[in-house]
Amino acid sequence: MSRPLASQRKEYGRALVEIGQARPDVVVLDADLSTSTRTSDFAKKFPDRFFNCGIAEQNMMGTAAGLAASGKTVFASSFAVFATGRCWDQVRQSIAYPKFNVKIVASHAGITVGGDGASHQTAEDIALMRTMPNMTVIVPADAPETYKAVKAVVDRPGPCYVRLGRVDFPVVTTADSPFEIGKAAVMKEGEDVTLVGTGQMVAVCLDAAEELRTRGVSAEVLNMSTIKPLDKARLLSSTERTGAVVTAEEHNVLTGLGSAVATVLGENHPVPMSCVGIPDTFGESGESEELMVKYGLTSDMVVTAAERAIRRKGK
Amino acid sequence: MTFAAGSGHPGGSLSYADIVAALYFKVLNHRPGQPAWEDRDRLVLSKGHAAPVYYAALAESGYFPVSELVNLRKLGSMLQGHPSRSRTPGVEMSTGSLGQGLSVSNGIALAAKLDRKDHRIYCLCGDGEMESGQIWEAAMLAAHYKLDNVTTFVDRNRLQIDGPTEEVMSVEPLAKKWEGFGWHVIEIDGHDMRQILDACGAARQVKGKPTVIIAHTVKGKGVSYMENSIAFHGKAPNEQELIQGLRELGEDA
Numbered sequence: 001m002s003r004p005l006a007s008q009r010k011e012y013g014r015a016l017v018e019i020g021q022a023r024p025d026v027v028v029l030d031a032d033l034s035t036s037t038r039t040s041d042f043a044k045k046f047p048d049r050f051f052n053c054g055i056a057e058q059n060m061m062g063t064a065a066g067l068a069a070s071g072k073t074v075f076a077s078s079f080a081v082f083a084t085g086r087c088w089d090q091v092r093q094s095i096a097y098p099k100f101n102v103k104i105v106a107s108h109a110g111i112t113v114g115g116d117g118a119s120h121q122t123a124e125d126i127a128l129m130r131t132m133p134n135m136t137v138i139v140p141a142d143a144p145e146t147y148k149a150v151k152a153v154v155d156r157p158g159p160c161y162v163r164l165g166r167v168d169f170p171v172v173t174t175a176d177s178p179f180e181i182g183k184a185a186v187m188k189e190g191e192d193v194t195l196v197g198t199g200q201m202v203a204v205c206l207d208a209a210e211e212l213r214t215r216g217v218s219a220e221v222l223n224m225s226t227i228k229p230l231d232k233a234r235l236l237s238s239t240e241r242t243g244a245v246v247t248a249e250e251h252n253v254l255t256g257l258g259s260a261v262a263t264v265l266g267e268n269h270p271v272p273m274s275c276v277g278i279p280d281t282f283g284e285s286g287e288s289e290e291l292m293v294k295y296g297l298t299s300d301m302v303v304t305a306a307e308r309a310i311r312r313k314g315k
Numbered sequence: 316m317t318f319a320a321g322s323g324h325p326g327g328s329l330s331y332a333d334i335v336a337a338l339y340f341k342v343l344n345h346r347p348g349q350p351a352w353e354d355r356d357r358l359v360l361s362k363g364h365a366a367p368v369y370y371a372a373l374a375e376s377g378y379f380p381v382s383e384l385v386n387l388r389k390l391g392s393m394l395q396g397h398p399s400r401s402r403t404p405g406v407e408m409s410t411g412s413l414g415q416g417l418s419v420s421n422g423i424a425l426a427a428k429l430d431r432k433d434h435r436i437y438c439l440c441g442d443g444e445m446e447s448g449q450i451w452e453a454a455m456l457a458a459h460y461k462l463d464n465v466t467t468f469v470d471r472n473r474l475q476i477d478g479p480t481e482e483v484m485s486v487e488p489l490a491k492k493w494e495g496f497g498w499h500v501i502e503i504d505g506h507d508m509r510q511i512l513d514a515c516g517a518a519r520q521v522k523g524k525p526t527v528i529i530a531h532t533v534k535g536k537g538v539s540y541m542e543n544s545i546a547f548h549g550k551a552p553n554e555q556e557l558i559q560g561l562r563e564l565g566e567d568a
């Protein structure tokens with residue numbers, strides 16, 4: 001299905017400027033990518049509260065910690081691969097452990113980074129951030145949800161990670177759709193299988209649900225925009241009813257949403273499950289749409305996974 | 316190349332073009348037909364986004380056909396947006412995440428010392444890249460272990476992505492910093508072939524310490540609309556710009 005596309009990064013920039021107006025305690029850091037992450041919007045409006053740290057992500061996170069230790073609410077941005085992997089220990093030791101108010105909002109996550117290739121893509125950032133105590137992990141489905149997520153993290157105490165894409169994502173929510181950290185949204189109700197998507201894979205799940213409908217299968221679609229804390233109640237109430245689940249993420253299939261969901265189901269109410277995600281391999285250069293196909297992030301893959309999970313019901 | 320790819324990094328490639336050409340065609344002791352030759356000089360492109368100029372030099376040297384160059388950044392291509400050791404003959408090290416190449420170069424240099432080999436290691440960095448702390452950890456290590464087989468270039472084009480280095484995060488006094496870390500420092504005009512070759516020759520004579528060559532360059536060198544332009548850091552030219560650019564560089568459009 002064709003949906004309008006919109007930029008998450010632009011919404012980040014817009015939300016950040018509004019936050020800057022309302023909250024004098026908010027400061028923003030970037031590491032020489034402010035035009036890409038769109039923290040440049042904030043920098044133009046509030047030059048005194050913006051600090052470019054240069055190409056030094058580890059130093060940026062330590063600086064963010066110090067600002068937070070002195071009562072500031074800090075946004076720190078870069079590409080996802082650098083904002084999580086390069087400075088993981090600084091985030092762990094200096095931000096997560098002391099529970100500081102640092103909001104890491106990273107763009108260019110996943111494989112749709114495109115031409116830059118494996119060094120700039122990341123399929124590991126959700127895993128890196130969700131394994132860290134005290135960290136909230138949010139993966140907005142689209143541009144409108146990005147705006148709401150950025151607004152929401154300001155008021156949430158402690159460290160948060162918000163994961164954004166480079167390319168424009170299909171729009172699946174509206175300005176009025178409810179958003180709450182830690183709550184999954186039911187995008188479509190269904191009976192036979194639960195499709196749990198995160199990020200732009202929510203749109204892919206909705207497409208898959210449409211295709212499944214034509215095949216006589218009724219699929220429920222959940223937008224799991226908070227990976228941590230995971231909305232266990234919503235997940236279990238859906239999967240206990242449908243009896244089958246598919247997870248879909250633009251992330252390493254071994255270590256992200258799929259494993260978070262599997263743990264909850266395994267401990268509470270196991271049902272047949274299939275995971276769609278980037279295989280355990282590094283990415284490569286290419287157009288983002290080509291990469292989505294090559295790395296199996298398509299509605300066809302979700303449909304096949306759903307049929308496989310449904311076939312295993314009751315066995 | 317970046318035109319065919321529709322994206323890529325022309326600015327930081329052109330500032331390094333003269334140095335990369337000097338190294339591949341005059342300085343490096345290498346055998347393009349035998350990329351794994353164990354006595355070859357090694358070159359690590361720490362500033363991995365200069366991949367286009369690097370690939371051009373590797374192709375012209377004979378590591379792979381020049382006709383491959385139009386496949387830059389295409390799906391399945393051997394020419395990734397940033398260098399990939401496992402895909403491209405002649406690429407010593409996968410890079411792209413800035414700040415890491417000098418450490419790897421040091422490791423190669425330590426191995427050469429252990430194995431009593433006298434090949435040399437060239438590490439090509441950016442000036443914005445000097446902001447990364449790991450560069451200075453590596454600078455300390457190279458001096459500590461007297462790695463006189465390491466020569467590091469700094470492409471001092473004075474620009475990074477968000478603006479001039481001295482506005483984003485000042486790196487000066489750069490020569491004094493390297494001196495303070497125990498390196499032999501040479502400053503040159505990075506577009507003067509004689510100076511590039513002389514500096515490489517001088518570095519070879521320095522014993523007991525590594526050498527850094529700070530090369531003053533112009534980002535986008537040779538293409539008027541790209542020179543000193545921030546816009547052409549990570550943007551490909553359009554067709555009209557391409558034709559004009561090639562003409563200015565003295566190539567057939």
Ligand SMILES: Cc1ncc(C[n+]2csc(CCOP(=O)(O)OP(=O)(O)O)c2C)c(N)n1
Pocket residue numbers: 031032033055056082086326327328362364411412413414440441442443444445470472474475476534548
């Ligand atoms: C660790 C890391 N952080 C950020 C980036 C994104 N990035 C790519 S090029 C660049 C600017 C590099 O500046 P400089 O070293 O001066 O090279 P030039 O742009 O002059 O070629 C940045 C920040 C990166 N590649 N690696």
Ligand SMILES: [Mg+2]
Pocket residue numbers: 441442443470471472473474475
């Ligand atoms: Mg530079």
